[in-house]
Amino acid sequence: MEHIETIPVESPLKGEWMVINSPGTKVPSHGTDYFAQTYAFDFLQVDWTHKRIKFHKNSTLSYILGKVHLSDCYCYGKPIYAPISGIVVEAQDGYPERDPLQPIHDISIALKNAWLFNPEKQNIQDIAGNYIIIEGDEAFTFLGHMQKDSIKVKKGDKILSGDLIGNIGHSGNSTAPHLHFQLMDSPDPNTAKGIPCCFKKYELNDNNNWIKVENGIPKNKDRIRF
Numbered sequence: 001m002e003h004i005e006t007i008p009v010e011s012p013l014k015g016e017w018m019v020i021n022s023p024g025t026k027v028p029s030h031g032t033d034y035f036a037q038t039y040a041f042d043f044l045q046v047d048w049t050h051k052r053i054k055f056h057k058n059s060t061l062s063y064i065l066g067k068v069h070l071s072d073c074y075c076y077g078k079p080i081y082a083p084i085s086g087i088v089v090e091a092q093d094g095y096p097e098r099d100p101l102q103p104i105h106d107i108s109i110a111l112k113n114a115w116l117f118n119p120e121k122q123n124i125q126d127i128a129g130n131y132i133i134i135e136g137d138e139a140f141t142f143l144g145h146m147q148k149d150s151i152k153v154k155k156g157d158k159i160l161s162g163d164l165i166g167n168i169g170h171s172g173n174s175t176a177p178h179l180h181f182q183l184m185d186s187p188d189p190n191t192a193k194g195i196p197c198c199f200k201k202y203e204l205n206d207n208n209n210w211i212k213v214e215n216g217i218p219k220n221k222d223r224i225r226f
Contacts, residue, residue, distance in 0.1 A: 129171025
């Protein structure tokens with residue numbers, strides 16, 4: 001089996017986050033190698049104070065009835081930062097977001113694209129939404145589902161890790177506002193292979209104690225702080 005080195009990167013976010021669909025729990029993290037998602041992460045902000053963890057301010061019934069708006073979601077519009085230094089090789093914006101959230105509709109769109117997406121007939125934004133791809137020294141970084149009209153870089157820009165590049169959104173194959181993040185070995189997600197990464201520094205909440213972690217890979221449902 002080919003050995004693939006894990007590449008350390010800076011965090012694309014700040015503050016406290018819940019990790020979902022992490023390669024720290026299973027590989028491929030999203031259940032497929034398609035679209036170079038083998039080692040991808042999803043990050044979501046939630047309210048940890050209630051027994052039933054929620055990503056929005058409204059009731060569960062309101063969510064089911066489609067009455068939760070994007071502005072009700074904790075991480076919607078939060079800033080995204082470049083996790084590596086490099087050159088922007090793709091920056092696609094302008095893809096619409098669905099507001100309010102429609103859980104059944106959103107899930108059906110995600111399933112349809114997962115099974116029936118045709119790269120020869122469809123735009124990659126149908127899956128990725130608004131997205132950025134950065135070419136670094138060791139890999140290409142992909143950040144997707146961003147907020148419409150929030151992308152602050154353009155193709156060809158040279159950027160440094162930590163630069164503000166956009167905001168969290170709900171575009172493309174998204175069932176809730178979140179950040180999808182992954183490393184790839186080439187700039188085209190349709191043909192690229194995923195590359196594993198770790199985060200240089202973060203804190204992990206363990207029974208309300210914050211533990212410093214270096215070059216770690218958080219797991220599903222981990223409560224972490226960048």
